[in-house]
Amino acid sequence: MSSIQEKQQVLIDDFDFLEEWMDKYSHIIEMGKSMATLSEDEKEEDLLVKGCQSKVWLKAEKNGNRVIFKADADAIIAKGIVAMLIDVFSDQPAKEVAQADLGFLDKMGLKDHLSPTRANGLMSMITQMKYYALVFSG
Amino acid sequence: MAYNVHDIRAQFPILNQKIHGHPLVYLDNAATSQKPLVVINAISDYYLNYNANVHRGVHTLSQRATDGMESVREQVRAHINAKEAAEIIFTRGITDSINTIAFGLSSIVSKGQNVVITEMEHHSNIVPWQMLCERTGAELRYFPVNDHGELVVDHIDTIIDKDTAVVSFNHISNALGTINPVELLLKKAQSVGAWTLVDGAQSGPHAMVDVQEWDVDFFTLSSHKMYGPTGLGILYGKREKLEALPPYQGGGEMIDTVTMKESSYAGIPHKFEAGTPHIEGIIGFGAALTFVNELGIENIAAHESELLAYAVEQCSSIEGFRIIGDSLNKASVLSFVVDGTHSYDLGVLLDQQGVAIRTGQHCTQPIMDAFCVSGTARASFALYNTKEEIDLFKAALVKAVNMLK
Numbered sequence: 001m002s003s004i005q006e007k008q009q010v011l012i013d014d015f016d017f018l019e020e021w022m023d024k025y026s027h028i029i030e031m032g033k034s035m036a037t038l039s040e041d042e043k044e045e046d047l048l049v050k051g052c053q054s055k056v057w058l059k060a061e062k063n064g065n066r067v068i069f070k071a072d073a074d075a076i077i078a079k080g081i082v083a084m085l086i087d088v089f090s091d092q093p094a095k096e097v098a099q100a101d102l103g104f105l106d107k108m109g110l111k112d113h114l115s116p117t118r119a120n121g122l123m124s125m126i127t128q129m130k131y132y133a134l135v136f137s138g
Numbered sequence: 139m140a141y142n143v144h145d146i147r148a149q150f151p152i153l154n155q156k157i158h159g160h161p162l163v164y165l166d167n168a169a170t171s172q173k174p175l176v177v178i179n180a181i182s183d184y185y186l187n188y189n190a191n192v193h194r195g196v197h198t199l200s201q202r203a204t205d206g207m208e209s210v211r212e213q214v215r216a217h218i219n220a221k222e223a224a225e226i227i228f229t230r231g232i233t234d235s236i237n238t239i240a241f242g243l244s245s246i247v248s249k250g251q252n253v254v255i256t257e258m259e260h261h262s263n264i265v266p267w268q269m270l271c272e273r274t275g276a277e278l279r280y281f282p283v284n285d286h287g288e289l290v291v292d293h294i295d296t297i298i299d300k301d302t303a304v305v306s307f308n309h310i311s312n313a314l315g316t317i318n319p320v321e322l323l324l325k326k327a328q329s330v331g332a333w334t335l336v337d338g339a340q341s342g343p344h345a346m347v348d349v350q351e352w353d354v355d356f357f358t359l360s361s362h363k364m365y366g367p368t369g370l371g372i373l374y375g376k377r378e379k380l381e382a383l384p385p386y387q388g389g390g391e392m393i394d395t396v397t398m399k400e401s402s403y404a405g406i407p408h409k410f411e412a413g414t415p416h417i418e419g420i421i422g423f424g425a426a427l428t429f430v431n432e433l434g435i436e437n438i439a440a441h442e443s444e445l446l447a448y449a450v451e452q453c454s455s456i457e458g459f460r461i462i463g464d465s466l467n468k469a470s471v472l473s474f475v476v477d478g479t480h481s482y483d484l485g486v487l488l489d490q491q492g493v494a495i496r497t498g499q500h501c502t503q504p505i506m507d508a509f510c511v512s513g514t515a516r517a518s519f520a521l522y523n524t525k526e527e528i529d530l531f532k533a534a535l536v537k538a539v540n541m542l543k
Binding site: 021022025026029053054055074075076077078115118 | 542
C-alpha cells in the first residue's frame with residue numbers, strides 16, 4: 001500500500017508528463033469515468049459537498065484506523081477531480097489524512113488553473129474529506 | 139452602409155487576445171457585452187478632463203459633468219421615445235430598477251390582488267415580486283412556457299383578471315432568447331388597469347423599443363449588456379406613475395428641503411436618484427448608445443440572426459445536440475444541452491480552447507426546472523461575432539463532446 005505522499009507524487013508526475021491542459025483534462029475525465037460510483041439510493045442530500053458548482057456526493061466509512069471514501073458527481077470533471085482525491089486519500093490512516101499536506105495541488109498546477117469557483121469546489125471536497133478523517137481519528 | 143464586422147471588431151481590443159493559447163471566441167454576450175474604444179475613451183475623457191460632482195457645484199467642471207450626464211438622459215429619452223427626459227431614471231441596474239418599482243408599490247398593492255410574471259424571468263424579475271407579495275399578501279401568478287420555450291397565453295383571461303395589480307415580464311428571455319408577445323400581454327394588463335413593467339435587459343442591444351407605442355408604465359435597460367459600463371441601469375417610468383410612487387432610498391440629490399425633523403422630496407427624476415450618481419457610467423453609456431445607433435439596431439439584429447441561424451445549422455449535426463428554447467421568434471441566444479454531457483464540463487473544455495460560453499442556470503432556476511435540465515450551455519452572439527468564430531466554437535464543442543462521451 002502506497003502512502004499518501006507516494007500517491008501524491010504519482011499524480012504530480014502524471015500531470016507533469018502531460019504538457020497540454022486538454023490532455024490533463026482528458027486524464028481527469030478518464031479517472032472520473034473509471035471511478036466506482038454511488039448507487040442512486042446512496043446519493044443522499046446530506047452527502048452533497050457544499051460549495052461545488054456541480055453536484056458532488058462524498059461518503060466516508062471507517063475501516064479500523066483507516067478511512068474509506070466513496071464519491072460521485074453529476075459532472076464528469078468534478079467526478080474526475082474527486083476520483084483523484086480518493087486515489088490519494090482513501091484507505092489511508094484517518095490520522096494521516098487529517099494531517100496531510102496539500103502542497104501537491106500546487107505542484108500539479110491544478111489550483112492555479114481552475115477558475116476561482118472551481119478551486120473553491122476542490123477545496124470544499126478536501127475540507128470535507130479531512131473533516132471526516134478528523135472525526136474518525138478521534 | 140454595408141455591415142463590416144471586421145472594422146467593428148477593431149473597436150474592441152479585448153477580443154484580440156489568446157486564451158490558453160487559442161484565439162478568444164467570446165460568446166457570453168447575454169451575460170455582458172464587451173466595450174468599444176469609444177466607450178472606454180469617453181470614460182477616460184471624463185476622468186482626464188471634467189470629473190466633478192454633478193448638480194450642486196457652480197464651478198465649471200461641475201457644470202460640464204452635469205451637462206454630460208443630463209445630455210445622456212436626453213439621449214436615452216430619444217432612444218426609447220419617452221415623452222420627457224425626467225422620465226428617465228439612472229439606477230444601479232435592472233435589479234435596482236425593478237426593486238425600486240416593487241418597493242414603491244408596497245402601499246398600493248393589497249391582499250386579494252395578484253401580481254403576474256412569467257416562468258421565464260431571471261431572478262431579478264421574480265424575487266422582488268415575491269417580496270412584494272410577502273409584504274402585501276398579494277398572490278404571485280405566472281404564465282408557463284411550452285416545450286419550445288414560448289409563453290403559453292391560452293389562459294390569459296384567467297391569469298390576468300380584474301384583481302391583477304401588476305404585470306411584469308421580460309421582452310426577450312436571457313435563458314432561451316425567446317421574444318415575448320409584449321403587445322398582447324400589455325393590452326390585456328392595461329384593460330384591467332394593472333401597472334405594467336417590461337424588462338428590456340436582453341432586448342436593449344437587439345431591438346428598438348418605443349415606450350409610448352407600447353404605452354407601458356415602466357421599462358428597464360441594462361448598460362453593460364448594451365456595450366456600456368457595468369453598474370448602470372435605466373428605469374423609464376411614465377411621469378404620473380413615477381410621481382405616484384414613494385422614493386426607494388433616501389439621501390442626497392433626492393431631496394427638496396431637509397430639516398432635522400423632516401424632508402420634502404425633489405421631483406422626478408431626482409426623487410429616485412439618491413446619492414452621487416454613476417457619472418462615468420452614464421457618460422460611457424451615452425457613448426455606447428451613439429455607437430449602437432450609428433451601426434443601427436436593425437443591422438445589428440440582422441447580423442446576429444444570421445449568426446444564430448448559422449450556429450444552429452452547424453451544431454445540429456452533433457449527436458445528442460438539443461436546443462433548449464427553439465421558438466421561431468428568438469434573438470441571438472443558443473441555449474443547448476448535449477445528451478450524455480454536463481454543461482459545466484462543456485464550459486470548462488470550451489474555455490480550454492479559448493471559447494467563452496455560459497453554463498448553468500443563467501439565474502433562471504424555474505425555467506430550467508420546467509425543461510427538466512439541471513442547466514444548459516449558452517452561446518450568445520453580439521454585433522462583433524463572426525461566422526469564423528462559430529466554426530471555432532463548433533470545432534471546440536465537437537472536441538469536448540468526444541472527450542466527455
